Amino acid sequence: MPSSASLVCVDPKRINEIWPYARELIKSAIERTGLSNFSDIETDVLRGDQLLWLAWNGKAIEAAATTHLVKINNKKLLILTACAGHDRSRWLPVREKIEAYAKAEGCKRIRLYGRKGWQRVLPDYRVEHIIMEKALI
Numbered sequence: 531m532p533s534s535a536s537l538v539c540v541d542p543k544r545i546n547e548i549w550p551y552a553r554e555l556i557k558s559a560i561e562r563t564g565l566s567n568f569s570d571i572e573t574d575v576l577r578g579d580q581l582l583w584l585a586w587n588g589k590a591i592e593a594a595a596t597t598h599l600v601k602i603n604n605k606k607l608l609i610l611t612a613c614a615g616h617d618r619s620r621w622l623p624v625r626e627k628i629e630a631y632a633k634a635e636g637c638k639r640i641r642l643y644g645r646k647g648w649q650r651v652l653p654d655y656r657v658e659h660i661i662m663e664k665a666l667i
Contacts, residue, residue, distance in 0.1 A: 535585035535592045537624035539631070542578035549575065552582055552594035559614035565643045571596055571611055580611060583628060585621035593621040597628060599635055608632035610642035 540548045553572070560568045574580040575596055585593035593615020597608050610628070615621055632640050 535587045535621040535624055537627040538584045538586050540582040540584060542581070545576055545578070545582060548582065548584075551591055552584060555591070555594040555614040556582075556596055556612045559612040562614075563643065566611060574598065585615060585624050587620070592616060593618075593624075595628070597632075599632075599637065605639070606635065606637045607639040607641055608635065608637045610640060613642070 540552075549572075556571060556575075557568050560566050560571060571580065575582050580596045580598045583595045583597065584591050593613065595613040596611045598611050599606065599608055601607075608628070608631075629640060
């Protein structure tokens with residue numbers, strides 16, 4: 531299904547004016563998984579160390595995502611640190627543009643942190659590792 535939204539990478543120079551409109555979407559994604567600290571992601575985005583991406587339908591933000599370029603063991607990869615939105619079928623196809631960006635930046639892999647349900651909607655991604663937890667009372 532083609533996307534009804536366009537992908538916009540927010541220029542880090544304009545992040546302070548755009549961030550308030552995407553902040554709650556990113557925060558909800560992070561709080562839902564508990565895999566990151568929202569304050570760390572927010573600081574990185576506002577400092578320009580992570581990029582903010584928006585799925586924009588011409589009138590409203592349908593989704594927001596944050597990405598971080600890192601080098602691990604001398605290999606560059608893009609980490610999708612958070613992603614949230616409404617009516618996923620309308621914006622999920624724009625992820626291909628983030629993948630193209632990662633490739634243009636010399637990344638050999640994309641890693642995402644998220645809920646297990648992403649496996650179902652991203653069949654071209656595979657589970658590499660798992661995170662296991664045990665609550666200590």
